[in-house]
Amino acid sequence: MSETDLVDLLNASPFKPFRVHVSDGAFFDIPHGDFARVAKRKLIVTLQNPHGQSVHVSLLHITRIEVAP
Secondary structure (H helix, E strand, O other), X not given: OOHHHHHHHHHOOOOOOEEEEEOOOOEEEEOOXXXXXXXXXXXXXXXXXXXXXXXXXXXXXXEEEEEOO
């Protein structure tokens, strides 16, 4: 997955929620474009919890993207 592909998903109008799967078996749901951003060679995902923690995911470890139907 390239940076450009992820930016396109995050900026899509209308936005379609998607799930990012990574190489260690974890996944992250992106319900809205505001919950993630692309930085150089990584995706920064804001977790949906009261603390607003974030996870940095190397683009190299993204194994697939599932876009909600």
